[in-house]
Amino acid sequence: xxxxxxxxxxxxxxxxxxxxxxxxxxxxxxxxxxxxxxxxxxxxxxxxxxxxxxxxxxxxxxxxxxxxxxxxxxxxxxxxxxxxxxxxxxxxxxxxxxxxxxxxxxxxxxxxxxxxxxxxxxxxxxxxxxxxxxxxxxxxxxxxxxxxxxxxxxxxxxxxxxxxxxxxxxxxxxxxxxxxxxxxxxxxxxxxxxxxxxxxxxxxxxxxxxxxxxxxxxxxxxxxxxxxxxxxxxxxxxxxxxxxxxxxxxxxxxxxxxxxxxxxxxxxxxxxxxxxxxxxxxxxxxxxxxxxxxxxxxxxxxxxxxxxxxxxxxxxxxxxxxxxxxxxxxxxxxxxxxxxxxxxxxxxxxxxxxxxxxxxxxxxxxxxxxxxxxxxxxxxxxx
Amino acid sequence: xxxxxxxxxxxxxxxxxxxxxxxxxxxxxxxxxxxxxxxxxxxxxxxxxxxxxxxxxxxxxxxxxxxxxxxxxxxxxxxxxxxxxxxxxxxxxxxxxxxxxxxxxxxxxxxxxxxxxxxxxxxxxxxxxxxxxxxxxxxxxxxxxxxxxxxxxxxxxxxxxxxxxxxxxxxxxxxxxxxxxxxxxxxxxxxxxxxxxxxxxxxxxxxxxxxxxxxxxxxxxxxxxxxxxxxxxxxxxxxxxxxxxxxxxxxxxxxxxxxxxxxxxxxxxxxxxxxxxxxxxxxxxxxxxxxxxxxxxxxxxxxxxxxxxxxxxxxxxxxxxxxxxxxxxxxxxxxxxxxxxxxxxxxxxxxxxxxxxxxxxxxxxxxxxxxxxxxxxxxxxxx
DNA sequence: GCACTAAGTTCAAGCATTGAACGAATGAGG
DNA sequence: CCTCATTCGTTCAATGCTTGAACTTAGTGC
Numbered sequence: 106x107x108x109x110x111x112x113x114x115x116x117x118x119x120x121x122x123x124x125x126x127x128x129x130x131x132x133x134x135x136x137x138x139x140x141x142x143x144x145x146x147x148x149x150x151x152x153x154x155x156x157x158x159x160x161x162x163x164x165x166x167x168x169x170x171x172x173x174x175x176x177x178x179x180x181x182x183x184x185x186x187x188x189x190x191x192x193x194x195x196x197x198x199x200x201x202x203x204x205x206x207x208x209x210x211x212x213x214x215x216x217x218x219x220x221x222x223x224x225x226x227x228x229x230x231x232x233x234x235x236x237x238x239x240x241x242x243x244x245x246x247x248x249x250x251x252x253x254x255x256x257x258x259x260x261x262x263x264x265x266x267x268x269x270x271x272x273x274x275x276x277x278x279x280x281x282x283x284x285x286x287x288x289x290x291x292x293x294x295x296x297x298x299x300x301x302x303x304x305x306x307x308x309x310x311x312x313x314x315x316x317x318x319x320x321x322x323x324x325x326x327x328x329x330x331x332x333x334x335x336x337x338x339x340x341x342x343x344x345x346x347x348x349x350x351x352x353x354x355x356x357x358x359x360x361x362x363x364x365x366x367x368x369x370x371x372x373x374x375x376x377x378x379x380x381x382x383x384x385x386x387x388x389x390x391x392x393x394x395x396x397x398x399x400x401x402x403x404x405x406x407x408x409x410x411x412x413x414x415x416x417x418x419x420x421x422x423x424x425x426x427x428x429x430x431x432x433x434x435x436x437x438x439x440x441x442x443x444x445x446x447x448x449x450x451x452x453x454x455x456x457x458x459x460x461x462x463x464x465x466x467x468x469x470x471x472x473x474x475x476x477x478x479x480x481x482x483x484x485x486x487x488x
Numbered sequence: 489x490x491x492x493x494x495x496x497x498x499x500x501x502x503x504x505x506x507x508x509x510x511x512x513x514x515x516x517x518x519x520x521x522x523x524x525x526x527x528x529x530x531x532x533x534x535x536x537x538x539x540x541x542x543x544x545x546x547x548x549x550x551x552x553x554x555x556x557x558x559x560x561x562x563x564x565x566x567x568x569x570x571x572x573x574x575x576x577x578x579x580x581x582x583x584x585x586x587x588x589x590x591x592x593x594x595x596x597x598x599x600x601x602x603x604x605x606x607x608x609x610x611x612x613x614x615x616x617x618x619x620x621x622x623x624x625x626x627x628x629x630x631x632x633x634x635x636x637x638x639x640x641x642x643x644x645x646x647x648x649x650x651x652x653x654x655x656x657x658x659x660x661x662x663x664x665x666x667x668x669x670x671x672x673x674x675x676x677x678x679x680x681x682x683x684x685x686x687x688x689x690x691x692x693x694x695x696x697x698x699x700x701x702x703x704x705x706x707x708x709x710x711x712x713x714x715x716x717x718x719x720x721x722x723x724x725x726x727x728x729x730x731x732x733x734x735x736x737x738x739x740x741x742x743x744x745x746x747x748x749x750x751x752x753x754x755x756x757x758x759x760x761x762x763x764x765x766x767x768x769x770x771x772x773x774x775x776x777x778x779x780x781x782x783x784x785x786x787x788x789x790x791x792x793x794x795x796x797x798x799x800x801x802x803x804x805x806x807x808x809x810x811x812x813x814x815x816x817x818x819x820x821x822x823x824x825x826x827x828x829x830x831x832x833x834x835x836x837x838x839x840x841x842x843x844x845x846x847x848x849x850x851x852x853x854x855x856x857x858x859x860x861x862x863x864x865x866x867x868x869x870x871x
Numbered sequence: 872g873c874a875c876t877a878a879g880t881t882c883a884a885g886c887a888t889t890g891a892a893c894g895a896a897t898g899a900g901g
Numbered sequence: 902c903c904t905c906a907t908t909c910g911t912t913c914a915a916t917g918c919t920t921g922a923a924c925t926t927a928g929t930g931c
Contacts, residue, residue, distance in 0.1 A: 113888080113917055115502045116498070117918085119498045119918065120919090137878070148920060150879090150881080150882095151919055151920075153880060153881095174877085175929050175930080176877025177879075177925095177927040180878085257833055265831065312719050333711075335801025336695050336802060337836050339801035339831055340799065342799065343799065345798045345831055347731055348733045359829035411742070412799075415728045416709075416796055416800070417723055418721070418723035446730060446741070448725055450647040450648040450720070450722065451642060453722065496886055496887095497919095498886095498918085499886045500887085502887060503886090521910065522908075534887080535910090537887080558906075559906085560907080563909085563910090873930105880924080882921105885919095886916105888916090889913105890913105890914100891913095892912085893912075893913100894912095896908090897908085898906085899905085899906080900903105900905085901904090
């Protein structure tokens, strides 16, 4: 019991909580003080009070009065066009990507650079990322950088990344932070892809799992509006869920992992293709062998997802990354396994949807990590 | 946004929160106002203030002054011996059980009655339970009843219970509540067994999964000090995690469910025994066939648990129910599968322990559900 | 111009904790 | 037996944020 909270502190917390509520409402859409008061349940008096420092600090801007109907015209508040921004960056096996967004979540600038970084050192990669970040950063205050990597992250360090062995153990967050003189938050790409579907607009509406296969298979699990990371950041390792206990040996030491049946590399190999776009083309052309490879992967993925759903009881699955590209030919097999294997009862339903976010999902999630933190802890906006 | 909270309301919340903190400290152990102030981080002034209504309402009692060392003697506060109690009740396939506990978690009275209820109607079972509850309820205020059932629960209704088909769909909570004129909270036995390891004393220390096999295999998953139930109460269905996608057909419609390899009925059948105690005896005698049956179950269970841990990233597994009885001969196989299949990284560790709580774990959890709610929402104590 | 409507502002009231000062109850030492 | 040191418990003014009602501002409609 170390929390020493005076009443005054509590009242300040109340104020910060209300500030958060107002900012959340503004992320949803702009509105006048009176409108925001109505939407948040606060009083007009409080809203005037809360808006004042946000305006004074250049977070919000007051539009010219709108002449709408009777009564005194309202002056809508919205995020300042020169207000703070957040940067998202992604380091992946075959590409680097960056994006800047404002507090409203609108994209300001983005870049995706195909790069094979497998042979590069951490320093080289970080230099390149820092350069890209500088290129796309507008002349506005920067709240911080979200950095996505394909692997397990714990305390700002990449703990496990089978596909990026050279970066494992490196304090990536600190290293990039020093290069840019900014706060850097490191996280798993699966978690961030999931976050992108949750913030600033909740595309799924409730708890969901976002599954993608780019390198390995990662599930980002969203429970109660928060990405669930587990005790050491290892949560959601769907790729190593076992579907055949005596099945194919996996690099992780286990046998019969989902990844060995539904990983993108496996699909490509079974289909006799080298790249995703060629695979997708063959699918559209109706190539039987390729279709079968995708269906087989879907079946294995469905088994793993059924297991996940029986453990987490999450109603919705979002197919992202390569799975989103393939979803048309993948979904039927996945859904079929889920239907037969997920325990049903009452009005329980399972929903399977494809992500609409495309290849920038991960960077958007990375940037969103930062804007979300700023909104949830509004004191950061006044630093 | 429907929450309308005045500042006054917020301050009242602060008070309730502090009340909760104080009660939590008292559940840990009794203490004087000064001691509690030190342990909770609140001031002596606040503690006097908070203790006053608790004493006035017969929740706490002030012991005679203790003469300990120098200075004014302290008058320790503890839960009143005639203060409110909570009732736990368990309906299971082969037995009914009840227990009453005080706010400190001490057992007041308990009963376990072997009964085959499979042929009974819901009304008959509830009548019998109500009778048992009345028999063990002391002449003290009753906070409510926690009712444990072997199945999936949602909104006070038993939604799925393969072993108790006659009770499915019945509004058990309401029905028992009417019989006793008390608040009844219905929950899954797996969740409640897990809760018993968490409240009032946290036996595992952090996040953990409690696994038991009595009817089916249920996992109670504890995340951040709370039992995780999922969106519709279906979370933790470890029994229907798939370990062989083309394996043995399961009653649930799937194939290769853990339950079909590690369920108690399966173990008994493979071992050629009819009851758990006979099985345990054969194990102690070193019966090779029985030992093998238990090891096989342990292997299957280990695979399922490895999958669970790769998804939830929970460090500790508690073996409960029949598994606790068998753990000596079961653990090695379980641990071995977990070691080879759970993704490891950094200082990650997995711990496998046997529950020390015995056959009353579930009812204690059921009663704990009520005392816990009372402590977390102290306003309930002043009703 | 005048009534009407709605937006935004001002201000006293209200509450639980704090910290310091105070009162209470004991042991130690002469 | 009296005084000092020590610790327990109580009293009380001060604190700060939201509220709701009253008020000001700035438009529309006729």
